[in-house]
Amino acid sequence: MFDLLKAEINGYLLLPEDKEYNDRRKVWNTFIDKYPAAILVCKTTSDVAAAVRFAKDKGIPVSVRGGGHHVAGTGVCDQGIMIDLSDMRKVSVDTEHRIAIVEPGATLGDVDAETQKYGLATPTGTVSETGVAGLALCGGLGYLRGKYGITSDNIAAVRIVTADGAEIQANEQENPDLYWAIRGGGGNFGVITSFEFKLYPLGPEVLAVDVMYDYKDAKQILQKAQAFLRYAPDEVSFNMMAVQLPATPGLPENLHNKRVIIIAGLYAGDKADGEKAVQPLRELASPIVDQTGIVLFKELQRKFDLMAPKDVPVYGTSLFVKELTDDTIDTLLSKLEQIPRPSVLVQFWACHGQMNRVPSDASAFAVRDASFLLLFDVDFPLEEAQLCKDWIESVYQTMLPYSLRKSSYLNTVRADTQITKDSYADNFKRLIEIKKKYDPTNFFRHNHNIDPQV
Ligand SMILES: Cc1cc2nc3c(=O)[nH]c(=O)nc-3n(C[C@H](O)[C@H](O)[C@H](O)COP(=O)(O)OP(=O)(O)OC[C@H]3O[C@@H](n4cnc5c(N)ncnc54)[C@H](O)[C@@H]3O)c2cc1C
Incomplete structure (x- = not known):
């Protein structure tokens, strides 16, 4: 055949x-x-x-x-x-125009490895093995989002094979409707065969925030982080991770099985200014460990590869919130009292600065007024699949009333018609029109689908 x-x-x-x-x-x-x-x-x-x-x-x-x-x-x-596409991983850099030309199977590590040769970077994500294509097409939240926006904001152009098998270019001048749609609209409009990403001077060294707190201080940490975000400079982007540490020989015994909150972030600017700017993140409570300091940007981008589970079943979901109010925090923390497994990872990604300054209708990525993205993941042995799936869905339902217009980050949630629609919010209607033009038969539908018949 x-x-x-x-x-x-x-x-x-x-x-x-x-x-x-x-x-x-x-x-x-x-x-x-x-x-x-x-x-x-x-x-x-x-x-x-x-x-x-x-x-x-x-x-x-x-x-x-x-x-x-x-x-x-x-x-x-x-x-x-x-x-x-995973064998198409070439990345090249046009230093004159500050553009990275990236094949669609490249990982974030491939992009950083090439761009950092020239002291340049584009905003991507925080685990180097992640593919840049899927990440960029549905958003892309990394440590440069406060200063330079999300990955999709930094797509200057793409080459794309559309449903009729033709390869075309999309940028501000050529097929601008398609260019609007692919910046957040995922794989709905065709197969991207080449990306052009905007680059900015960065590194090789950066000031990285790396603080570990006791989970018992979670409420205060979340409250203070929310307060910090109100005046945080764009240069600071950070994630908070609530996790139970494993009992591995690599860790001191007093940390074995301990629930902690890890703050990981970056100051994208002058390192001396950064010291002062990130100080509040080091004082959210009394730290257990504080390794904040100068690191290679490339190293920071790989640092959390170890925490990402490998070769295991995983279930996960996400919700944006407008604000971590006391009510939101209390409800969430009380839910986290009954985690099904120690491998539950709950993350809070701060959203501010350039990421939120882009108008919500400037591209398909609609959520520009959240202050945090909440992420819930768990890996499990197969016999506990149902238990873990049910628990993640129950956190989602519990937190839904506290979310920002029920919107999720589509890169970190199951493919569901209603979630997709809610997350595109007012952009959904325009996405349908563009889908009708470029893929009227919904040929590209194994994704967070924008069904032209809806
Ligand atoms: C360990 C881990 C860490 C992560 N960290 C971050 C993070 O820090 N920040 C963040 O924003 N996200 C993060 N994510 C989520 C990540 O953005 C998504 O998983 C994303 O989909 C990964 O892209 P991929 O190409 O690897 O995915 P794939 O599973 O290969 O693709 C996902 C979908 O994207 C579409 N797609 C992929 N390539 C193309 C293409 N060339 N043309 C058209 N459509 C295409 C398809 O619809 C496909 O089904 C993380 C995920 C994991 C597992």
């Missing part, structure tokens, strides 16, 4: 009987167990176009895999063709 496609491609096609098939169908979240009819390991843009034309012609669904990190596992589908 796939012979015609095989004849057209520079990459290779894997069928279920092929040795590499099982490894290639896996995505980061091993809870996802899907069996595509074929996997096309793309090497060139023309491979992507060939896959789209072939699948459309034969009526076969497709999924698009960048770095494979979405918790919902939308990079793989049952019975369809998985367009696997």
Whole structure:
């Protein structure tokens, strides 16, 4: 059945009987167990176009895999063709125009490794193994969001294979409606074959915030963090992580199984000014450990790779909040008294500065007035899957009334029609119109779908 496609491609096609098939169908979240009819390991843009034309012609669904990190596992589908971009990882830098040209299978680490050679960086995320494509298309929140905005705000242009198999350019001048839609609209409009990201001078060294507090002070920490955000300079971006530490030999015994809150952040500016600016984050309570100091930006970007679970089933969700009010904090902390497993990770990502200055209708990414993004994840052994899934959904339901217009961060939530609609808010209507123009049959639907028939 796939012979015609095989004849057209520079990459290779894997069928279920092929040795590499099982490894290639896996995505980061091993809870996802899907069996595509074929996997096309793309090497060139023309491979992507060939896959789209072939699948459309034969009526076969497709999924698009960048770095494979979405918790919902939308990079793989049952019975369809998985367009696997993970071998297309080249990154090059145009120093004159301060632009990084990035292939769609690149990881955040690939981008940082190349751009930092020139003392430049683009805002991405905080775990280096994450794929840049999926992250950028649905937002992208990292340590530069306060100063330079989210990743999608920094897409200067893309090349994209649309549902008719043609490759076109989208930027401010060419196909501006598509350019608007792909900055937040995810994989709904086609397969991005090349990104251009804006770059800024940064590093190689930066001032990184790294403080660990006792979880018993959680309420005060969250209250003070919220207060800090009201006057925090754009240069400071930070995440807070509530986690139970493992009992591993690498940690001092007094920290084994201890619940802590870790503050991780960065000052994107003069390091001496930064010391003063980040000081309040070091005084949210009495620290257990404070390793705030100068580090290589590249190292900071890899620092939390170790905390990201690997080869385990995971379930996760997210909600934006306007403010961490006392009510919100109390409700959440009381819910966290009954976690199903020690591996529950609850995060609070501060949203402010440039990220929130972009008008909500300037691109598809709509949430520009939250002060925190709440993230809930748990990894589990398969026999506890239902328990953990139920618990994460119950946190979601508990916190929903405290959320900002029920909006979630689509990069960190299950693919659900209502959640997708709520998160695009007033931009949803325009997204449907653009979807009707570029993908009227909803060919690209294994994603946080914008269904043109809605
Ligand atoms: C360990 C970990 C850490 C994370 N840290 C952060 C963080 O710090 N900040 C943050 O903002 N997010 C973070 N995320 C969430 C991350 O943004 C999403 O998982 C994102 O989808 C990853 O992109 P990917 O290419 O790896 O995903 P994939 O699973 O490959 O893709 C997800 C979806 O994106 C679309 N897509 C991917 N590539 C293309 C393409 N070339 N063209 C069109 N559509 C495409 C498809 O619809 C696909 O289903 C993290 C996730 C994990 C697992």
